[in-house]
Amino acid sequence: MAVRLPIFATATRGTEPFLAQELETFGCKRIRQDRGGVRFMAALDEILRVCLHSRIAMRVLYPLGEFESVGAEGLYEAALQVPWEDWLTTKTTFAVEATLKDSEHTHTGFVALKIKDAIVDRLRQKLGARPDVDSHDPTVRVVAHLAKTHLTLSLDLCGEPLFKRGYRIETTIAPLKETLAASLLMASGYTGEEPLADPMCGSGTLIIEGAWMAMRRAPGLKRHFALEDWPEFAAKAKPLLDDLRREAVSQQRTLPFQMLARDYDADALAAVKRNVVAAGLSTAVRIEEADVLHAEPPDMPKGLLITNPPYGERIGDGGQKGMKSFFHALGRSLQKWEGWRLSILAGNTAFESAFGLRPNKRTDLWNGPIECELLQYPAIYRRG
Ligand SMILES: C[S@@+](CC[C@H](N)C(=O)[O-])C[C@H]1O[C@@H](n2cnc3c(N)ncnc32)[C@H](O)[C@@H]1O
Structure with a gap:
């Protein structure tokens, strides 16, 4: 039986019920709405289906760890425990983005920096060298969400948010996402x-x-997904994605x-x-x-x-x-x-x-x- 992974897809406030509805049609299981997104369990082909076909999800996150974290030291210690070496090599670039809700910290940049420090230190220790940070176009985007003292560290499977469909050449005042x-x-x-x-x-x-x-x-038909560049996922994901892309074209x-x-x-x-x-x-x-x-x-x-x-x-x-x-x-x-x-x-x-x-x-x-x-x-x- 295919292994199902826990996934969190983010969505703009109020759109969670529609995302949950969509996820059911993709075969995802244990779908639970949360504020700002939906949690679910999915096998790799279902995750890829979400990336390719979801019209509502903003990001598709794979949580690597959840921690209770207090103070700057708490952030660093928590991030040090994640096996980043499974996902990053010394050659992959990465970036950390943080979001905060009712946290003692007020600067997302500070939280991201502490987590980045821990990732760098762990990789130096495990791999003997560190990967570079690229905040514009990283191979791996780490998303840190801190709600009060509850820290979730995730990988962003898609990279650029999914609302970027590729057709918005020109914009006007107040366009809808x-x-x-x-x-x-x-x-x-x-x-x-x-x-x-x-x-x-x-x-x-x-x-x-x-x-x-x-x-x-399929809204994601012409776009690239971050996970296609990760050694851990790419070997399994690429053939599945090729099939899904072919299927999507034939359904148009x-x-x-x-x-x-x-x-x-x-x-x-x-x-x-x-x-x-x-x-x-x-x-x-x-x-x-x-x-x-x-x-x-x-x-x-x-x-x-x-x-x-x-x-x-x-x-x-x-x-x-x-x-x-x-x-x-x-x-x-x-x-x-x-x-x-x-x-x-x-x-x-x-x-x-x-x-x-x-x-x-x-x-x-x-x-x-x-x-x-x-x-x-x-x-x-x-x-x-
Ligand atoms: C909030 S914007 C719509 C944004 C759009 N949904 C998008 O995603 O880009 C409102 C639009 O209404 C148009 N508008 C305002 N009054 C109008 C009128 N009397 N007749 C036609 N268009 C009008 C404006 O020019 C503007 O483009």
Whole structure:
């Protein structure tokens, strides 16, 4: 029977349930949601499936040790106990990243430094020399998480975070993270079987993520994973990854419908155009310049309208009052989108009442530091 390893996949706050749902489909076992991620047990092929196919996970971590740690000395002593020589040679580069929660330490850099010192000292003792630190592009990224005095030391199996899909050539103000956009689509019950429209698309993240879901395109298909460079994993992982990549390509399909991306801003339209091309979606996405408050609904098969309107900082000079009238006008305009379900990420508490429609489902999520609600509205049908 394949050995199952304990893994922790990180996720942005509020998206943990969607990650847990995804992990079940990959065959992972003992899935437990935590704040900021999901724990599970998985065999190597399942771990690789997560790296390649997860739309929600940010990082996939393999914990090497958990310790109680007090003071700077505690960090050093804990890190000294981990058999780093199993993972690092004198030729591999490495970096340590630290995250803190309710800890006596306030500087992540200090915590990372103490752990780096211990790794270097242990390897000098075991291997007779030390590997170099490369904070930009290390072969092995060590992640230290200190919650109060509980220290977890893990290896990051993917390297660059998984939201880096490779299609974001150009960005705009306040783009959504790819992983959050995918979570919003999942939370909206999007299965890839209907068209999508985003009338305030910005750089196009929701439409691109949705199109990839509908095409069954594996989000990690074109990227490299850190574990491919580790002697311990690479020999076993590479053939499995090759098979999984081949399988992923064979499962892809051409989109049976078009997606619609609209915005009224020239910079946003330039960004979405470039990103859509980079994502291989130039014929799949229709891009239009339109002001959502005045434009007519598109002439196309109906599906899900999903969007994240501006939160408030950048809409004219009207402040909160200006936002309320914008949301009110938006509600009136979107009522014309007969037959479309609506899913709107609202980051402004004034949104719901000003918008004026009654949501039938709401999901709490965080967009970085901003607490948001994804409000869903059933399709509008008029009589007559
Ligand atoms: C928060 S951003 C959307 C970010 C986008 N989801 C992304 O991932 O890049 C809001 C977008 O709404 C657009 N917008 C604001 N008012 C609009 C209007 N009246 N008509 C069309 N687009 C509008 C802005 O130009 C901006 O691109």
